Amino acid sequence: MNYLIKLTIIVASSILLGFAFNIFLLPHEVLTGGVTGIAMIFGLLTPLNTGYWIVILNIPIIILGWMKLGKEFIINSIISVAVTSVSMLYIPIEMITDDALLSAVFGGVLTGVGIGLIIRFYSSTGGFDVVGILLIKKWDIPLGGLIFGLNSIVVVISGFFFAWDLALYTMLSIYITGIVIDRIHTRHVKLNLMVVTSRGEEVRQAFLDNLVRGVTIIDGQGAYSREDKKVLYTVITRYELEVIRHVLKDIDPSAFVSISQSMQVMGNFRRD
Structure with missing residues (x-):
């Protein structure tokens, strides 16, 4: 049941991505980032639909992810990429507003919500998401900021193929997407936890059983x-x-607990 709920969220978020792309971004030639953004460029410049390009360009990255991130993650990612591609084939590309700035903002927000939820539930949209997740396992940095940096190359490419003002709208959309991802995907945020309890042995064992x-x-x-x-x-x-x-609710509801955000963690801290 837990996996079914997780899969439902991944599928719904993937459909949300297809909606954001076809309704807000593509009608104004405002792109999203990374491999999906490159697929959008190919989709606009060639007769082949963007959904097909997303699948083609993600094949080598998914193979890399299978080797480094595991079977479940990649199966979830394949489902996400497939649902996004199919939704883009069936959701019509329609311009609901003539304002490219509004489209860039709302498209960026919806894209960030979709990607953030997909990554939070152990999946990805392929492309630079997989690369970003591999990198944050090594360096503990915000995923949204990392994806923004990786995706900036799309802005330069779109500037050459399309108008530079649209490239700047793309930069804005990618930046907003990165901010929203970091609000949803918070694994990089570390917390100092201090618990004062009279049931120390039970709490100690529970922490070791449930945490790494x-x-x-x-x-x-x-x-x-x-x-x-x-x-x-x-x-x-x-x-x-x-x-x-x-x-703590099960073992010692009366325990005194202090939680604060950690600025930096050094030493042996598992980042999986």
Whole structure:
């Protein structure tokens, strides 16, 4: 059931991408980034529909992802790419506003929501998403900013093939997409977690069972109650915070918990 829900979100988000491309971006020749943007260029310059180009250009990248990111991720990505391509074949390319700026903004927002949800639920839209995910596993940086940097090449290409003002609209759309992705895909955000509890052993075991993080345990004592406590400290991603909430609710609802955002993590921190 969990996988069915995940797959439903991936499919719905992929259809949203096709809608954003055909309704907001393509009618004004405003492109999205990366491989999909290059596919849009080919779709505008050749008789072959953009949906076909997305599939063709993603084949070598999907093979790379299969080798580096695993079977489930790539199967989800293939489904996402296929649904996006098919939706672009059946959703008509129609201009709902004559304002290219509005189209760039709304197209960028919808694209960011679609890509952010797709990546959050362990999939990708192929192309530079796969490259970006591979890179953030090595360097802990915001995915949206990384994709924006990778996608900037599309702006230069579109400037040569189309008008430079449209290239700037493309840059705006890609920038907005990157911001929205970072609001949804928050794995790069690290949190300092400190838990003060009288049930230290149970909490310690639950953390080790549910997280892939090291935990430091400090002996403590309540200043007023003089009761012995355990202080557990670790660093987690924002995605893991929901797991922590459930664990503490089940084991020690009265535990004192302090959470703050970490500026930087050095040392042995698993980034998977």
